[in-house]
Amino acid sequence: GAVVSQHPSWVICKSGTSVKIECRSLDFQATTMFWYRQFPKQSLMLMATSNEGSKATYEQGVEKDKFLINHASLTLSTLTVTSAHPEDSSFYICSARKTGTRQETQYFGPGTRLLVL
Amino acid sequence: LAKTTQPISMDSYEGQEVNITCSHNNIATNDYITWYQQFPSQGPRFIIQGYKTKVTNEVASLFIPADRKSSTLSLPRVSLSDTAVYYCLVGDTGGRRALTFGSGTRLQVQP
Numbered sequence A: 001g002a003v004v005s006q007h008p009s010w011v012i013c014k015s016g017t018s019v020k021i022e023c024r025s026l027d028f029q030a031t032t033m034f035w036y037r038q039f040p041k042q043s044l045m046l047m048a049t050s051n052e053g054s055k056a057t058y059e060q061g062v063e064k065d066k067f068l069i070n071h072a073s074l075t076l077s078t079l080t081v082t083s084a085h086p087e088d089s090s091f092y093i094c095s096a097r098k099t100g101t102r103q104e105t106q107y108f109g110p111g112t113r114l115l116v117l
Numbered sequence B: 001l002a003k004t005t006q007p008i009s010m011d012s013y014e015g016q017e018v019n020i021t022c023s024h025n026n027i028a029t030n031d032y033i034t035w036y037q038q039f040p041s042q043g044p045r046f047i048i049q050g051y052k053t054k055v056t057n058e059v060a061s062l063f064i065p066a067d068r069k070s071s072t073l074s075l076p077r078v079s080l081s082d083t084a085v086y087y088c089l090v091g092d093t094g095g096r097r098a099l100t101f102g103s104g105t106r107l108q109v110q111p
Helices: none
Strands: A004-007 A010-013 A019-025 A032-038 A045-051 A067-073 A076-081 A090-098 A105-108 A112-116 B009-013 B018-023 B032-038 B045-050 B053-056 B061-064 B070-075 B084-091 B105-110
Touching: A004 A090, A010 A019, A019 A032, A019 A090, A019 A112, A032 A067, A032 A076, A045 A067, A076 A090, A105 B032, A105 B045, B009 B018, B018 B084, B018 B105, B032 B061, B032 B070, B045 B053, B045 B061, B045 B070, B070 B084
Parallel strands: A010 A112, B009 B105
Antiparallel strands: A004 A019, A019 A076, A032 A045, A032 A090, A067 A076, A090 A105, A090 A112, B018 B070, B032 B045, B032 B084, B053 B061, B061 B070, B084 B105
16 A cells, blocks of 8 residues: 555644654554645645755745745655744645655645644 | 636536536646535535546546546536535645645535
8 A cells, every 4th residue: 555644633732832743654664644624615735845864945935934844754744834823824745755665655644734823 | 836817607407417617727647626615604615526537436437538638527316505616736745745725616506
């Protein structure tokens, strides 16, 4: 199988606080993970690419100092939303690229619902 | 990355076969075609992936013509639980870039 987990599944926080979201590939190693954000009734928007052992690559318009990404191992990437504000409320989804086969496939986590009050 | 075009929405009834077509006119030689299913408040679920001709698994079939400028996801005998958004993505999965999501097709299955 190819299972990706996220923790927490939902979080409510006060404005100005920081929130950390974990993304784990449970049964495979992933040198590359991706973070997406999805607003209601919209499609997924790529935020950044997380590479194990190196700095993340952020998409245009995504503040790297606000959305801190760490990919410290081949099975774990974390996204920290710093000084969260209500407009950061969204559904955050990670994915991990499963390597080792001829065509690499992205597998997605279940998502994390963030509500900033 | 090749841009994809899908119908915004489709309606069907239980037991029918549903075919969702995706256009990707600018697909590159190294690109694969991948389809995902997403339910509300859940992450996308991998359905099927292919490069050319026909691919079949336990849940769906994927038809890709010789020019690869389009693909069709076929869901046999849909049920109410197949109501979801279906995304067609095209990309060089052998590379390091993420898959880019289009608007997807919202499939509504009626009883």
